[in-house]
Amino acid sequence: MIQSLPIEIKNMNFNRIMDQVRQTTDTTVIVPENWGQGRATFGGLVAAMMYEKIPTSISQDRVIRSIMLSFVAPVAPGEMDVIVTVLRSGKSATQVQISAYQNDAPCAVMLASFGGARESTIKIDYNDAPATKAPESVAEFPFIPKVTPDFTQHFDYRFTEGTMPFMGSTQNTMGGWIKLKDPCNQPINVPQILALLDAWPPATLSLLKAPAAGSSLTWSMSFIDSPQTASANHWWQYEAKIKQAQDGYSHIDATMWDENGKAIVMSHQTVSVFA
Numbered sequence: 001m002i003q004s005l006p007i008e009i010k011n012m013n014f015n016r017i018m019d020q021v022r023q024t025t026d027t028t029v030i031v032p033e034n035w036g037q038g039r040a041t042f043g044g045l046v047a048a049m050m051y052e053k054i055p056t057s058i059s060q061d062r063v064i065r066s067i068m069l070s071f072v073a074p075v076a077p078g079e080m081d082v083i084v085t086v087l088r089s090g091k092s093a094t095q096v097q098i099s100a101y102q103n104d105a106p107c108a109v110m111l112a113s114f115g116g117a118r119e120s121t122i123k124i125d126y127n128d129a130p131a132t133k134a135p136e137s138v139a140e141f142p143f144i145p146k147v148t149p150d151f152t153q154h155f156d157y158r159f160t161e162g163t164m165p166f167m168g169s170t171q172n173t174m175g176g177w178i179k180l181k182d183p184c185n186q187p188i189n190v191p192q193i194l195a196l197l198d199a200w201p202p203a204t205l206s207l208l209k210a211p212a213a214g215s216s217l218t219w220s221m222s223f224i225d226s227p228q229t230a231s232a233n234h235w236w237q238y239e240a241k242i243k244q245a246q247d248g249y250s251h252i253d254a255t256m257w258d259e260n261g262k263a264i265v266m267s268h269q270t271v272s273v274f275a
Contacts, residue, residue, distance in 0.1 A: 040074035044198030048191035212275030
């Protein structure tokens with residue numbers, strides 16, 4: 001049931017939200033209010049909360065390899081039930097389904113695949129990060145209440161490729177640097193990666209000359225590496241490319257690299273654009 005939330009829950013930062021999810025022993029978690037984007041809660045936060053409910057025992061000796069996510073309905077602030085089901089755990093991989101519900105109706109479904117490393121004769125490295133301006137040399141993307149989405153107040157953005165949304169760009173790329181504003185003393189984790197990766201606006205919106213709605217329909221990620229030292233407070237480079245768009249839908253590929261130019265995750269989103 002969607003309800004008015006206490007002030008301490010309304011104003012939670014990202015890491016505090018994840019602590020709350022981890023400490024909750026039942027299936028119900030609380031979605032805070034200051035993470036909105038339009039009529040919905042920021043999808044990266046929803047994905048992070050769903051992932052955080054996966055028991056650590058499932059992935060003790062296996063690392064995340066891929067995630068597929070379908071956003072079924074907008075998530076509102078308040079209670080959200082998260083159901084985790086291990087579909088199969090074989091010799092080399094574990095497949096987990098995570099389903100989120102509000103008012104007994106599905107709002108998001110995730111499939112997470114974990115796998116251990118093994119010897120292989122095939123090794124192809126991903127491209128290093130493209131050359132771009134240093135984050136310190138670029139102006140910060142401002143948070144403007146009632147203009148920019150609420151959730152953007154929790155991130156530090158520096159645009160270096162393409163333009164910000166609704167500026168009539170002629171480029172099919174968007175990118176720059178991003179970091180989480182919350183203090184982070186540990187190496188970056190998967191929920192933080194999900195939040196940083198999804199915090200960027202759909203690249204398609206930069207092509208528009210006037211504000212219009214847009215939302216992710218589906219989202220898939222392939223994880224390349226697990227950073228061992230850098231935290232979510234370090235700068236992470238991001239680049240998105242619009243691969244195709246028509247009929248109100250666009251297909252966007254994106255990559256995120258660490259400060260040293262090493263790729264950690266690839267992303268593909270199908271985005272609905274209402275313009």
